[in-house]
Every structure is written in structure tokens, then in C-alpha cells.
Amino acid sequence: MAKKQFKAESKRLLDMMINSIYTHKEIFLREIISNASDASDKLYYKALSEKITGIKRNDFTINITADPAARTLTVSDRGIGMTRDQLYDDLGVIARSGSFDFKDGLGGDDDKNKENASRNIDIIGQFGVGFYSAFMVAKHVEVISRAYGEEQAYAWESDGADGYTVRECERDDNGTDVILTLKDDTDDEKYGQYLSEWTLKDLVTKYSDYIRYPITMMCSRTVPKEGTDGETETVMELETLNSMVPLWKRQKSKIKEEDYNNFYKEKYYDGADPLKVIHTNVDGVLSYSALLFIPGRAPYNYYSKDYEKGLQLYSSGVKIMDKCADLLPDYFSFVKGLVDSQDLSLNISREMLQHDRQLKAIEKRLEKKIRSELLDMQEKDRDKYEEFWKNFGLQIKFGMYENFGMNKETLQDLLMFYSSSEKGLTTLKEYVERMAPDQKEIYYASGENVDKIDKLPQTEVIRDKGLEILYLTDSIDEFALKATGVYEEKTFKSVSDEDIDLGETDEEKSAVQQKEESSKEMLDFMKNALGDKVTEVKLSQRLKSHPVCLTTKGGISLEMEKVIKAMPEGSNPEIKAQRVLEINSDHAVMKTLEDAFASDRDSLNDYADILYNEALLIEGMPIEDPVAFSNEICRLMTK
Numbered sequence: 001m002a003k004k005q006f007k008a009e010s011k012r013l014l015d016m017m018i019n020s021i022y023t024h025k026e027i028f029l030r031e032i033i034s035n036a037s038d039a040s041d042k043l044y045y046k047a048l049s050e051k052i053t054g055i056k057r058n059d060f061t062i063n064i065t066a067d068p069a070a071r072t073l074t075v076s077d078r079g080i081g082m083t084r085d086q087l088y089d090d091l092g093v094i095a096r097s098g099s100f101d102f103k104d105g106l107g108g109d110d111d112k113n114k115e116n117a118s119r120n121i122d123i124i125g126q127f128g129v130g131f132y133s134a135f136m137v138a139k140h141v142e143v144i145s146r147a148y149g150e151e152q153a154y155a156w157e158s159d160g161a162d163g164y165t166v167r168e169c170e171r172d173d174n175g176t177d178v179i180l181t182l183k184d185d186t187d188d189e190k191y192g193q194y195l196s197e198w199t200l201k202d203l204v205t206k207y208s209d210y211i212r213y214p215i216t217m218m219c220s221r222t223v224p225k226e227g228t229d230g231e232t233e234t235v236m237e238l239e240t241l242n243s244m245v246p247l248w249k250r251q252k253s254k255i256k257e258e259d260y261n262n263f264y265k266e267k268y269y270d271g272a273d274p275l276k277v278i279h280t281n282v283d284g285v286l287s288y289s290a291l292l293f294i295p296g297r298a299p300y301n302y303y304s305k306d307y308e309k310g311l312q313l314y315s316s317g318v319k320i321m322d323k324c325a326d327l328l329p330d331y332f333s334f335v336k337g338l339v340d341s342q343d344l345s346l347n348i349s350r351e352m353l354q355h356d357r358q359l360k361a362i363e364k365r366l367e368k369k370i371r372s373e374l375l376d377m378q379e380k381d382r383d384k385y386e387e388f389w390k391n392f393g394l395q396i397k398f399g400m401y402e403n404f405g406m407n408k409e410t411l412q413d414l415l416m417f418y419s420s421s422e423k424g425l426t427t428l429k430e431y432v433e434r435m436a437p438d439q440k441e442i443y444y445a446s447g448e449n450v451d452k453i454d455k456l457p458q459t460e461v462i463r464d465k466g467l468e469i470l471y472l473t474d475s476i477d478e479f480a481l482k483a484t485g486v487y488e489e490k491t492f493k494s495v496s497d498e499d500i501d502l503g504e505t506d507e508e509k510s511a512v513q514q515k516e517e518s519s520k521e522m523l524d525f526m527k528n529a530l531g532d533k534v535t536e537v538k539l540s541q542r543l544k545s546h547p548v549c550l551t552t553k554g555g556i557s558l559e560m561e562k563v564i565k566a567m568p569e570g571s572n573p574e575i576k577a578q579r580v581l582e583i584n585s586d587h588a589v590m591k592t593l594e595d596a597f598a599s600d601r602d603s604l605n606d607y608a609d610i611l612y613n614e615a616l617l618i619e620g621m622p623i624e625d626p627v628a629f630s631n632e633i634c635r636l637m638t639k
């Protein structure tokens with residue numbers, strides 16, 4: 001029989017696995033048992049939802065048999081089984097969902113490829129990729145399977161990377177046997193250990209204890225020998241190796257941190273421990289248990305459209321959905337975990353679930369719980385919270401911005417921004433607590449990073465006055481604040497807002513006004529020279545050592561304009577910040593401008609343009625005509 005080749009990506013993955021990128025080869029058993037448990041779940045769920053009689057929960061067991069003579073290890077289940085096509089599709093190709101993107105190759109010369117490659121390997125290391133992990137310990141794998149409702153069974157066989165065959169065979173009932181012929185022992189690896197009763201027992205308790213079907217194996221037991229006085233003999237008995245109590249049903253006080261961490265890593269394919277575990281049991285009109293995890297780092301595809309949020313949904317211990325999206329609001333989409341409730345109807349369909357009142361009620365309560373746990377972490381374990389913020393803060397800020405601040409009450413206290421006075425992250429609450437009684441507004445400045453914002457001319461005077469500024473460095477930040485609107489009766493004010501009130505005295509104000517009146521003609525001339533690039537040219541009250549800056553009028557700031565321009569769709573050329581060019585009347589450049597206005601208006605045209613371009617550059621904005629700018633500078637240098 002001709003051997004079928006594995007699909008290309010499977011082949012590459014297999015090669016890598018067999019060449020053991022994976023350090024814990026022993027996890028193969030967990031993977032195979034999990035598949036057997038899933039297959040049992042599938043059939044049991046089918047029986048319940050389609051009201052098939054004659055299938056009982058107790059019918060499902062998973063059996064392990066070791067045969068040292070044949071050097072085989074067999075895992076058998078009575079689950080849903082696989083049809084011939086499924087053997088081809090499910091075992092012939094891995095990563096059908098496309099979650100592993102091998103397109104970029106694993107080597108390659110440029111750094112991007114390398115980065116992708118190492119990330120992919122990392123993923124594989126974490127995933128164990130299920131069934132294929134068998135090849136880490138087996139030189140030959142045979143899968144005998146009979147799908148539920150079919151008469152014919154099929155055998156799938158493979159020696160690893162070079163392909164597989166499928167043929168008809170016999171099996172008494174529905175279910176699957178996975179038969180591994182273990183590799184020969186080497187100096188480094190003793191594959192034979194996976195035939196030892198002791199090792200197998202240990203692996204099952206370590207990795208598969210929570211599996212909700214009995215995992216059985218014939219085990220030796222020493223018993224008193226009948227008819228003798230004190231002599232013993234060894235008998236073989238079928239033993240159940242796992243406790244079957246799911247972790248979330250166990251008494252909290254009896255669960256170790258390590259148990260939670262292992263459970264998380266196994267179930268949610270993360271190599272790292274979770275940052276936070278939330279385990280709650282709620283009794284009442286609506287009873288449920290929830291076991292939630294906040295990952296220690298964002299999954300590699302978290303901020304892409306490939307990422308799917310959701311919690312596993314169990315009804316009285318039976319998994320009815322793998323990713324129930326309705327249980328999590330988008331802004332908490334990073335949360336992993338499960339909900340188990342006996343109050344949910346079992347044969348509920350996906351469509352019905354969406355409108356299910358009980359599910360909505362659970363979602364609301366989970367949301368509250370997650371929020372309060374996060375706030376608790378913020379207060380009591382700031383380092384941890386900052387770690388959380390680094391990974392998922394962006395998502396919270398998106399949540400704030402979404403639906404025009406509808407989630408404000410839930411999210412505003414979770415927000416953190418860099419503070420000019422604290423030199424680190426701060427919350428809005430902490431900022432407000434530090435505010436002087438007469439300070440009415442919360443100041444913020446936007447820019448690419450802390451350094452650049454520090455250097456912005458607009459921030460200098462404000463900092464000198466001892467006022468605290470929030471530095472917004474993510475493009476979403478300003479939108480998130482705008483959506484917040486008001487926080488504890490304080491409004492937000494950009495340091496680049498044209499009408500910022502810095503508490504100047506009336507005298508100071510009128511002094512500037514006077515100066516402005518006397519320079520009015522010159523400022524108007526400059527405004528005309530700049531045309532519709534600016535709405536106004538004015539003297540500044542906020543500049544100290546810098547000659548110029550750009551500020552804006554109205555609701556759209558320069559940062560927001562930048563973000564909107566960068567959007568691939570919906571970028572609207574009409575949306576433009578109304579720019580105001582502010583000039584420092586105390587700066588030496590003022591005199592040059594006045595002289596030019598008096599006697600050399602051609603030069604003043606150039607100066608206006610140069611100053612405007614300088615202000616753009618300071619803001620990190622591109623200048624419209626770099627060639628003209630360069631010529632103007634040269635004219636100035638050769639004067």
C-alpha cells in the first residue's frame with residue numbers, strides 16, 4: 001500500500017519534535033489521554049443533546065495497557081472514534097486551524113524570519129501539539145479507531161516523518177486504541193520506563209488526575225497468600241489511577257499554587273505560570289464555579305484578529321463549549337479559564353446561548369470579580385499589576401475608548417499612565433489625590449515616548465510650576481482619556497491646548513495681551529504667510545526657553561490627527577487639528593521677527609515658515625516641503 005505523505009507543515013513539525021525541542025517527553029501520555037477524554041466528552045455530549053439512549057456516563061473509561069514483551073503502550077477509549085476521512089484529516093495534518101504559521105520558514109537570513117522561527121518553536125514547546133508528541137517516544141504508532149455509528153474500523157499507522165497508511169481493520173465497538181511501539185533505549189533516554197507501572201501511575205497523577213473519566217490500568221498488588229501464615233503473593237487488579245475530581249471542584253484550601261499553575265499551563269498552552277488565579281464558587285439562585293487565570297504574558301497573537309476570547313463552559317462537569325465568548329467582555333478578553341454551572345441547560349445551542357439570561361448574569365458577575373481582583377492587585381502588589389498593565393493595558397484602554405466610554409465606570413480605575421512627577425506609572429485616583437485644591441484640571445501631554453514628551457516645549461512651564469502631567473505614549477491613550485471625559489469632577493486638559501489655563505494672575509494676563517496687541521500686525525502677517533496651515537499665530541504664555549510650539553484649538557489634537565491619518569480605513573482627510581503657532585515673546589527670535597517686519601518682509605515670510613516647520617519637527621510631525629525648508633535655511637546661512 002502506498003504511503004500517504006504528511007502535509008508539509010506536519011512534516012516540519014514532526015522533524016522538530018522528533019529531534020526533541022521538547023524537553024519533557026513524558027507529556028506525550030497526557031496528550032493522548034486528553035484526546036481520549038475529549039473523544040469521550042464528544043460522544044457523551046452527543047448522546048445527551050440528541051437524546052440517544054443506551055449511553056451512560058459510566059460507560060466511558062480510558063484504559064492503559066503496557067506490554068513489555070512487545071514494547072508497546074496502548075491507550076484505549078470508548079469515545080466517538082474517527083471515520084476513515086477523519087483519520088486522514090485529523091491525524092494527517094496538524095495545525096489545520098492555521099494557528100502555526102510556518103510560511104516564514106524556520107531559518108532564513110533576515111531577522112524577522114529568525115524571530116518568527118524562534119517564536120514558532122516556542123509555541124510548539126508549549127503546546128506539545130497533541131497527538132504528534134507520541135513520536136517523541138515511539139518509533140511506530142498505530143491508531144485503531146471505529147467511529148460511533150459505523151460498522152467498519154480503520155487502522156492508521158506511521159513510523160514518523162515519512163508518512164502514514166490507513167487500512168480497514170476490526171474493532172468490536174466504537175472508540176480508539178492508540179498503540180505506541182516505544183523507541184529503543186539510548187544512553188540518554190530510557191524509553192522503556194514508559195512501560196513501568198510505577199512511572200505510568202506517576203504520570204497519570206501528575207498530569208491527568210482531573211480527567212473526569214476513570215483512567216484504568218492492571219496494577220500489581222501484594223496481598224496475603226491464602227492458606228499460608230504470613231506469606232504474600234502479587235496479584236494483578238484493575239485500578240483507577242486518577243481522582244477524577246476536577247480541580248475547580250476541589251476544596252480551595254487543599255489546592256496548592258502549583259496545582260493551579262500546572263493546570264493552567266497544560267490546559268491553556270502557556271509555558272509560563274499565570275500572573276493571577278481567580279477561583280470562585282458561587283451558590284444561590286444561580287450557582288457556578290469559575291476558575292480564571294490572568295496570563296503572565298500576552299499570547300503571541302493577542303493583539304491580532306486571530307485571537308479568540310472565551311472561557312470553557314461546563315454544565316455539571318460536562319464540557320459543552322470550548323470557547324464561550326459570551327462569558328467575557330472584550331476588555332477582559334485576555335482572561336483564560338472555565339465556568340461550570342449545574343443551572344445551565346445541557347442541550348443548549350450556540351444561538352440560544354447568546355441570549356441566555358443565566359449566561360449573561362454569570363458574565364456580569366465574572367466581570368465584577370475580575371475587576372475587583374485587578375484593583376486589589378493594583379493596591380497590594382503594584383509590581384505585579386504593572387506587569388499586568390504592560391501586557392494587557394492596551395486592551396483595557398481600547399475598552400475605555402469603545403462605545404464612547406460606556407465602560408467608564410468599570411475601567412477608569414484600572415487605567416495607568418506615566419506621571420511626570422512620580423517618574424513611573426500612576427492611576428487617575430492617585431493623581432487626583434495629589435492635586436492642589438485649586439487645580440481644576442488633570443494635565444496630559446502626548447508623544448512617542450517619555451523622553452520626547454519631556455522635551456516638548458509645552459511641558460516645561462507646567463512642570464516648573466510643580467504641576468503633574470500624565471504622559472500619553474500609546475496612540476490610543478488620548479482617545480481613551482477623551483472617552484473618560486470627567487474623572488471625579490476633574491476634566492482632562494492637554495498641555496498643547498491653546499486655551500490652557502495655568503493659573504496666571506490678571507496682571508500677567510494683561511501684560512501678554514498688551515504685547516500681543518502691539519505685535520498684532522506682525523502676527524497677522526505671519527498668519528497670512530502660512531495660509532491655511534495654521535488657524536492663528538499668537539504670542540505664548542507657556543513657553544520658557546523654547547522659541548516656538550504648536551498647540552491646537554478644538555477637540556482634535558495633533559496626536560489624534562496622527563493616529564487617524566495612520567488608520568488604513570476610514571482615514572478622513574477632513575479630520576485635521578486646528579493648529580496654532582505660538583511664539584515666545586521673551587525669546588531672542590522675537591526681536592529678529594520684529595526687525596524683519598519693520599524692514600524686510602520677504603525674510604519674515606521665510607521665518608514664519610521656518611518656525612512653523614521647527615514646531616512641526618518638535619511635535620514629531622513630518623514637514624510638508626523639506627526641500628523648500630532646506631532652501632530657506634541655506635538662504636539664512638548665506639545672508
Ligand code: ADP
Nearest residue numbers: 035036039079081082090091129130131132176
Ligand atoms: P488537538 O487534540 O489539539 O485537536 P491532536 O493532534 O491531539 O490535536 O489531535 C488531532 C485530532 O485527532 C483531534 O482533534 C481529534 O479530532 C482526533 N483525535 C485524536 N485522538 C483521538 C481519539 N482518541 N479519539 C477520537 N479522535 C481523536
